[in-house]
Amino acid sequence: MPVGSLLPFSVAPHGSGSGAGGGPAGSVPGVGVTGLHWLGSAGRKLSGFRLTEKFVLLLVFSGFITLCFGAIFFLPDSPKLLSGVLFQQHQPPALQRSPLGSMDEEDGGRLARIREEHERALREAKDTLNRAPEDIQGDIQRDKERVQAQGRVTAGVRLAPRPFKAPIGVQGGEPSDPEVKAKRDKIKEVRRWQPGYLSCTAGGDAPRLPIPNMAIVCLVSGNIQGATIVDSLDTLYIMGMEDEFNEAKEWVEKNLQFNANVEVSVFEVNIRFVGGLLSAYYLSGEEILGTKAIDLGKKLLPAFDTPTGIPWALLNIKSGIGRNWPWASGGSSILAEFGTLHLEFVHLTEISGDPVFKEKVMNIRKVLNRLDKPQGLYPNYLNPSSGQWGQHHVSVGGLGDSFYEYLLKAWLMSDKTDEEAKKLYYEAVQSIETHLIRKSSNGLTYIAEWKGGLLEHKMGHLTCFAGGMFALGADGAPNDKTGHHMELAAEIARTCHESYDRTATKLGPEAFRFDGGVEAIATRQNEKYYILRPEVIETYLYMWRFTHDPKYRQWGWEAVEALEKFCRVEGGYSGVRDVYATHPSHDDVQQSFFLAETLKYLYLLFSDDDFLPLEHWIFNTEAHPLPINRKADRTIEGLDK
Missing domain, CATH: 1.50.10.10 (Glycosyltransferase)
Structure with missing residues (x-):
């Protein structure tokens, strides 16, 4: 699904905003450099917080962002998962992922299949080591x-x-x-x-x-x-x-x-x-x-x-x-x-x-x-x-x-x-x-x-x-x-x-x-x-x-x-x-x-x-x-x- 449906903010293109180095009036100094902007009422509510409270909230949201992106990139088969989340809108309907609620179930099944394939490969390698060289050569020749x-x-x-x-x-x-x-x-x-x-x-x-x-x-x-x-x-x-x-x-x-x-x-x-x-x-x-x-x-x-x-x-x-x-x-x-x-x-x-x-x-x-x-x-x-x-x-x-x-x-x-x-x-x-x-x-x-x-x-x-x-x-x-x-x-x-x-x-x-x-x-x-x-x-x-x-x-x-x-x-x-x-x-x-x-x-x-x-x-x-x-x-x- 689009990233905007998962996060309370959007990632804007580099250089967007009202100024080259700053964000909107009243924003925290330096935040505009990151390209993050508060949207709607969520941005207006922050104006009532003190500087230390704003800093704590920023740390929380930064941690949340890091956790989400880390999960995307480091889960098994992460390139496919990333493709399904970030670029779903470019895929044909038949190839689009199911909603996030069922994605965990799919990944669990995929992990099980990977473990099964690895175990089978290990068994085959062990069997090969136990076979006679002439049998192996015969298989190669037949292939x-x-x-x-x-x-x-x-x-x-x-x-x-x-x-x-x-x-x-x-x-x-x-x-x-x-x-x-x-x-x-x-x-x-x-x-x-x-x-x-x-x-x-x-x-x-x-x-x-x-x-x-x-x-x-x-x-x-x-x-x-x-x-x-x-x-x-x-x-x-x-x-x-x-x-x-x-x-x-x-x-x-x-x-x-x-x-x-x-x-x-x-x-x-x-x-x-x-x-x-x-x-x-x-x-x-x-x-x-x-x-x-x-x-x-x-x-x-x-x-x-x-x-x-x-x-x-x-x-x-x-x-x-x-x-x-x-x-x-x-x-x-x-x-x-x-x-x-x-x-x-x-x-x-x-x-x-x-x-x-x-x-x-x-x-x-x-x-x-x-x-x-x-x-x-x-x-x-x-x-x-x-x-x-x-x-x-x-x-x-x-x-x-x-x-x-x-x-x-x-x-x-x-x-x-x-x-x-x-x-x-x-x-x-x-x-x-x-x-x-x-x-x-x-x-x-x-x-x-x-x-x-x-x-x-x-x-x-x-x-x-x-x-x-x-x-x-x-x-x-x-x-x-x-x-x-x-x-x-x-x-x-x-x-x-x-x-x-x-x-x-x-x-x-x-x-x-x-x-x-x-x-x-x-x-x-x-x-x-x-x-x-x-x-x-x-x-x-x-x-x-x-x-x-x-x-x-x-x-x-x-x-x-x-x-x-x-x-x-x-x-x-x-x-x-x-x-x-x-x-x-x-x-x-x-x-x-x-x-x-x-x-x-x-x-x-x-x-x-x-x-x-x-x-x-x-x-x-x-x-x-x-x-x-x-x-x-x-x-x-x-x-x-």
Whole structure:
């Protein structure tokens, strides 16, 4: 209530009254300085008292004032009480205090509640001291997981990977067939014999190896150090090379940093570094690898800061400034690059609990769903500002390949719950078969490229992954087309093997053509090179797993023999400049995907099916195995929506 209803006087503003230093006529000297004035008849009655009586009365009233204000400020919860008394007139009616008579009763109840809360806190503290440390840690972890699951993880918080259920088939047994075992051991020896691999740990830029100009790729896009080390972590683990794996893991823990003022390819960093770290984390359970993957994933998020959310191709990982390749159709983003983030970013959300990673890649799908597709096909270029297609060039090889791969694998990795990804994949395959897949006069099936409605009858080495993709997706093909998709996969595998078999080295060219009477042969000098690519071997692996036709192992072993004969050099394995030359020259470079993909696929080709079984694992486009997110095993509510 207003203070005037409690006291026989009012507190006036400083300086009020008839004079600067005094009160009304006849008042006690000095009283006017306090700003106190007698009101009405009470003031007039004081004029009849003597000076000593007035002084006594003043002392009484002063004591009364002190008592009232002391009670207000020093009672429990005094700020709330003061607010309710002095400022009640400014509060909404629903918040106003009851009259003073009932206030004491309320405060008594409040004091009782305070005592009860204090006693409960003391009991909880005593119980905590008596609990085992592991129980306390468990409660802390559960609280942390609950907060993460609710999406309250901020960009400034350092995220550690969540505990996970170890996937099936991490360790494989020895092949029972002695001949198969001997071949697998040979492939492991190829991986072990890498004298230049360790030089990547020295921190140099593509270090020179024992032969002139020979270099192993230690960097990605010339910028982030350690590509070969990170890209081959899971290969080391899969092959049981424990000492080498631990050495590489130690280098990652101590030296792998993401704070340099450098520009990187978002696509390459994602498939090699993020994918490699995630895979090694899932295989080994080493938390530092998962933490590094999350840290790097956060560094890549500014690439999505475009008007559409379609990410830039290039990103300065320190400044967060992005741009696209200047040659890419008026500054467009590239289909295979922004379409090859889904698997890794979904797993970043799975292990961190932060939904932002999955949200970014799901937005890409939303943008694509709004666009018209020419003939149901996806052009290779999309402008991230306008959200419109660039040049109408369609390829299942370079610039487009892994986009289609990730549509299928997004569905499979979701434990076949991502129905949208399934629909998009099979619709895309139908359009590819209608408009791009052709058969040569001698019966070789190939996938051409589409440029503004015109076909270029060329198939790239990169396109040879499609045989494995068709086989992997055959079981879910609609309209009873499983058999048809397997036939298509086998035909692509045969064509790609022919591109190898028709060379002097038994290694396949970068691209081969079907025109002018030529079939599965490179006709241009700039298409005759081989840089240790894995796509043909990848298709052999899938075809072996699904058919167990021995020819796929035979074809794979032919590739091993060719690598040994024509690519092995003093410092490692080098690409060759002309696969049709009987004595080819070397390009003196060992790409990191040779260790990450080519040797891994060969090793698994000669392993039993229960080693990284396909019903439990999905390989990203750099051959890094990631576990299928079984719906029954998901630990974060809402991430499967």
